[in-house]
Amino acid sequence: MMTNINVRGWPVMARPLGESHKRFLQTMMANGIVDGDKARALHRHCCETHGAQYTPDKLDEFIEVINAQLQPMFMQIRKGLSEEDGLQYYALVNMAETDVTRMSADYADNELELFRKTMDLIVDSDNGTASSTDILNCADSLQTKKLKKKETEHVLNRLVQDKWLIEKQGEYSLSTRCIMEMEPYIRRIYQDQVKVCHICHNVALQCQMCENPTCGIKIHTHCVARYFKGRTDPRCPSCEDFWPHEIPEVYRPPSSQSQSAATEKTTPTPRATGQSRKTRRS
């Protein structure tokens, strides 16, 4: 019997999983990451296929049941926002190794080193991207074994295909799944170096920054969109200086209704909107 801590801090017995839960989990394993709409559709289909009671808008509770069983396996289905489109995604993440060695089954040592160096570039950058030129230069000075240009391109393609990196016009950034899965590792390795969003407290690679030299707080682009929505005179939430950057529109997918309000949670359960979130201390 496993006990877990629920939101109010009381120990609860882990509920045994029904076939609908297992089906959901298997699909998450096959896909790695799905967007919020697909996750909700999947919830419905799994319940219907296996004759389980289906309550719409109870996806997070459904997932919590699964997560209770996954905890001893050091796995979790987590909810996060994409830095690309600000949309909600659900990903099955591995929490056992907070290091890139989780990828070691698929990539050689020097390829992993290249990935780490790419991550260095991305974390250091202003806009959360690394150019292919800079990555190619890194490939030339690897400590493990140098990679040639063609080999480097091949590795980068595989990293994109395996959904670790996103490529746009020659610039590489970390995929949503990568950030969600590697956040503890990123925080540990880069510590103060990594930018953190002032609004949601998650790692922020693509973000805007307050121009006040004594302030300099960072906010995710999508958190900016939500926080400053409708304001004609946007002010920095920390120092109240004028916020000089362009406020993007909040991207609205067709059915973005139920986003439950943020609650105080101490367990690594799926999170709510970008307004306020607690991050998991690893």
Added chain:
Amino acid sequence: MLSVVLTCSKLLTAASFRVSINSRAGGREATALYFQIAWESAPSVNVYTSSIRVSISGSLRRGRSFKTTIGSVTGLNIKAVMSQRKRPSNVQSSQSKGARHSEVLLGGGGGDDDDDDEDVTFTQPSTSQVQRGLARLTPAQVDLKTAEVVQFIFVKDQKKIPIRRADIVKHVVKDYRNIYPEIMKSVGRTLDTVFGLMLKEVDVKNHVYILINKLEPPGGELLNMTPSNPKIGLLFVILGIIFMKGGVVKESMVWNTLKKLRVDPGDRHEDFGDVKKVVTDEFVRQRYLEYVRIPHTEPLEFEFRWGQRADTEVSKVKLLEFMGQLHDQDPQSWTQQYRDATSSQTVPVSQR
């Protein structure tokens, strides 16, 4: 200070070998050390030293190191390297083995002796050994090992590589091998209750497993959610052909039928890619199909059969229903096949 490093990559039993030691940073130089391991017992190791002799009684496990003194030199770290032996061997053979290995190490480089004889030599521990082993470990430690084995299995399965017991023992279970059966019981329970999966032994002699689904293959909407969706349709058509023809067909039959469905093994298909490769390599590796050479054929011909994964995962009754819909016929009209499908031996795991 003198230092000797021998890295234990296998379980040492009674062994005796010679090492010569070189000193570092100006120390004394001893010319020889004898290590003698008397018997395999508890994991603790006692070390007796004199100026040139170090005796170890007990067994030395992989990665273990301990300090000892040699004469008046202190702070010696020793980890032992030998290849695995099951029973105490005579002094002579061990000495020669020892000499060979120890020389490799003294440069400070020597790595693990990482050969593959472990798969052959791993034998299941007895119940009493398991009990003793469990008594020494906390439930948390066992749970952690279970989690590691489960992760290992998933990584292998993702690439559809069959999972070898030897690999599980060597790479994950390691020092916990004396409670291996208990760990695997826990693994099986977890795979079932959390994931709806099961380990099935497909090679009893070499202990090779595949991970199979205890849930039925998804239909309808769910089919769209699984990334490998288009290929499942292709697979089902082929399984159907084989089944309708009594369980084995010549490959030419499969290719001709597929061609009629506008899937040409010679061309690159929009959804499947290299069709021939998917069917003869991917589906075979995944154990959905068997692609077997027909002996005495010139030119070489092959035939297709259902693979073990198909046998355990695919419901023949459902397949017949699928065929029935395809041909607008009552599945029961194929009496032979219907009988075959409903016989108890072919009921897949999910429906038991």
